[in-house]
Amino acid sequence: MIPLFFLVTLCLGVVSAIPMPNPSLDAEWHEWKTRHGKTYSMHEEGQKRAVWEDNRKVIELHNEDYAKGVHDFSMEMNAFGDLTNTEFRELMTGFQSMGSEEMDVFQEPLLGDVPKFVDWRNHGYVTPVKNQGQCGACWAFSAVGSLEGQMFRKTGRLVPLSEQNLVDCSWSYGNSGCDGGLMEYAFQYVKDNRGLDARATYAYEARNGPCRYDPKNSAANVTGFVRIPVSEAALMNAVATVGPVSVGIDSHHYSFRFYSGGMYYEPRCSSSDLDHAVLVVGYGEESDGKKYWLVKNSWGTGWGMNGYIKMARDRNNNCGIVTHAVYPTV
Numbered sequence: 207m208i209p210l211f212f213l214v215t216l217c218l219g220v221v222s223a224i225p226m227p228n229p230s231l232d233a234e235w236h237e238w239k240t241r242h243g244k245t246y247s248m249h250e251e252g253q254k255r256a257v258w259e260d261n262r263k264v265i266e267l268h269n270e271d272y273a274k275g276v277h278d279f280s281m282e283m284n285a286f287g288d289l290t291n292t293e294f295r296e297l298m299t300g301f302q303s304m305g306s307e308e309m310d311v312f313q314e315p316l317l318g319d320v321p322k323f324v325d326w327r328n329h330g331y332v333t334p335v336k337n338q339g340q341c342g343a344c345w346a347f348s349a350v351g352s353l354e355g356q357m358f359r360k361t362g363r364l365v366p367l368s369e370q371n372l373v374d375c376s377w378s379y380g381n382s383g384c385d386g387g388l389m390e391y392a393f394q395y396v397k398d399n400r401g402l403d404a405r406a407t408y409a410y411e412a413r414n415g416p417c418r419y420d421p422k423n424s425a426a427n428v429t430g431f432v433r434i435p436v437s438e439a440a441l442m443n444a445v446a447t448v449g450p451v452s453v454g455i456d457s458h459h460y461s462f463r464f465y466s467g468g469m470y471y472e473p474r475c476s477s478s479d480l481d482h483a484v485l486v487v488g489y490g491e492e493s494d495g496k497k498y499w500l501v502k503n504s505w506g507t508g509w510g511m512n513g514y515i516k517m518a519r520d521r522n523n524n525c526g527i528v529t530h531a532v533y534p535t536v
């Protein structure tokens with residue numbers, strides 16, 4: 207049996223006492239607001255500034271340690287700098303981790319060696335990085351990512367698929383639009399619906415809307431889905447032989463939100479408390495022998511390494527990368 211997990215919905219924190227801003231950061235604050243198009247009411251400004259200063263401090267301390275060789279990855283201020291961790295979780299993740307009763311389990315092929323390096327971006331399987339906006343539809347982006355890859359594998363055509371179609375139309379399968387969902391429910395919807403529209407004809411809106419699926423614009427079908435056994439060797443095998451795989455992860459930590467490059471490893475990560483869904487598009491190994499999963503996120507190209515992150519591989523399922531891994535069959 208697959209263990210059951212539930213998304214914990216947290217309430218927005220109430221900020222009581224707002225500390226005075228540090229005047230030496232005034233110019234940097236204004237520059238950051240301009241760069242990310244942020245405008246606040248008088249009422250919001252003080253609270254947002256305080257959160258931004260706290261986040262800035264976390265990043266600064268981490269990077270001081272990084273410079274000393276304590277960490278293998280760096281962090282940077284980005285568009286998420288004015289959100290508390292709780293707010294960020296509400297807005298930007300949205301993975302409801304729970305098992306489905308009926309599913310196929312990946313049967314590992316009896317191969318000799320799988321390649322040491324795999325990057326499906328180099329073989330046409332992966333669409334450009336997208337941005338979920340302030341909507342917890344990570345599950346839809348993750349599901350669409352593995353479906354785009356499997357459709358390419360079958361047809362030789364890479365067609366960006368519509369996350370909005372999933373956000374709007376798969377509620378009766380257990381998904382909750384911008385409040386979270388699960389890739390398996392999305393695949394089941396596409397299977398029963400006998401189609402999923404292309405992104406070009408059903409654009410992403412980052413909010414819940416009425417279902418506007420149009421079979422004329424369908425660009426994908428699903429026949430089922432396959433869960434990967436919880437083992438890094440099995441995931442490696444699946445990625446090497448099948449293509450990009452959807453995974454759930456624990457993304458709760460500041461280190462993930464402000465990741466900017468290098469090998470991500472978070473000792474505080476949970477392997478079972480998953481809150482975000484992403485796409486494993488490959489794996490590899492650095493010259494120093496450190497192994498990684500190559501992961502596509504849905505937070506735009508301004509985050510991480512042009513929208514990607516290298517997450518630690520074979521380090522005891524760090525951040526739960528193999529806990530909930532699935533791909534569709536087409």
Ligand SMILES: *[C@@H]1O[C@H](CO)[C@@H](O)[C@H](O)[C@H]1NC(C)=O
Pocket residue numbers: 400401424425426427
């Ligand atoms: C999906 O399956 C239906 C029914 O078999 C078929 O008519 C349609 O062409 C398929 N669509 C795609 C995009 O492959």
